């Protein structure tokens with residue numbers, strides 16, 4: 001597909017190669033006259049923000065680019081970006097990037113218009129109840145196909161007062177428009193294409209297996225899974241295949257749409273692998289996924305059969321996922337990522353504290369976490 005198309009579920013999505021060319025019109029739709037573009041240094045190094053600033057300049061919109069943010073964004077990044085927003089006299093934000101830049105952009109909307117300290121908006125203290133709709137408009141432009149942050153309502157920022165990755169969550173943080181332009185993702189190396197793609201797959205899969213009732217999300221999750229199976233190999237093997245790249249962007253947005261239903265134990269096991277050992281989030285999910293599926297089989301056999309049917313599996317869903325992982329060169333064990341038996345107890349202690357497993361189809365204890373890490377070693 002090479003035309004730009006639009007639909008809403010629930011976010012307005014503008015999809016198509018070259019669709020960032022319409023940014024001037026999108027700003028006009030949202031009443032943005034002085035946008036602040038928030039991105040990261042890695043994208044600046046490869047010139048991606050130029051693709052955004054060119055259409056803004058063509059539309060005569062005075063704009064400013066802020067890129068001083070970290071891979072795992074911290075409160076200082078949000079405060080600095082908010083200062084840039086004020087200094088520019090901005091009236092809207094354009095987040096450009098993977099999860100980090102988009103999360104900072106969302107948090108700037110909060111910081112620029114809400115008076116309480118950021119930790120007051122932590123989801124753990126029901127921060128969403130303190131948010132209001134009067135936030136500057138936001139356009140979210142995804143440069144990776146994985147997190148789906150462009151359609152999400154959460155911003156993950158490490159705050160000084162909490163000392164941990166804090167989830168700022170609220171309906172008003174959801175971007176007004178998500179732009180999915182595959183031309184922005186063609187430079188992503190194969191490893192990151194595979195890892196982020198497996199994150200998108202894990203979102204759809206865990207959402208579908210979550211016991212919460214949400215048939216709309218179930219339908220989106222199953223189709224998101226189909227897209228991952230059909231298009232991840234092509235995006236991995238030929239990075240300039242914008243058709244496959246575009247479908248993976250959709251799969252990513254669909255996974256994030258679906259996981260409002262909840263995630264599962266794979267994410268709880270993956271998070272400490274990232275925080276304690278620096279392993280990429282999508283890679284950590286992909287390596288843990290087959291073990292978690294085995295664990296879930298007795299509690300979710302019918303839903304796993306649905307998944308197998310949806311993806312046209314000849315055997316089980318778990319076998320198909322393992323085959324896909326191998327095809328995109330995901331390692332089959334934690335030891336290949338440098339994890340040893342001695343690391344496992346601390347990982348399990350952290351994993352059980354993570355909230356994602358609360359919607360796993362089978363209850364998980366700290367001993368189960370340890371067993372699953374050990375089974376993946």
Ligand SMILES: [Fe+2]
Pocket residue numbers: 147199202203267281285
């Ligand atoms: Fe994830």
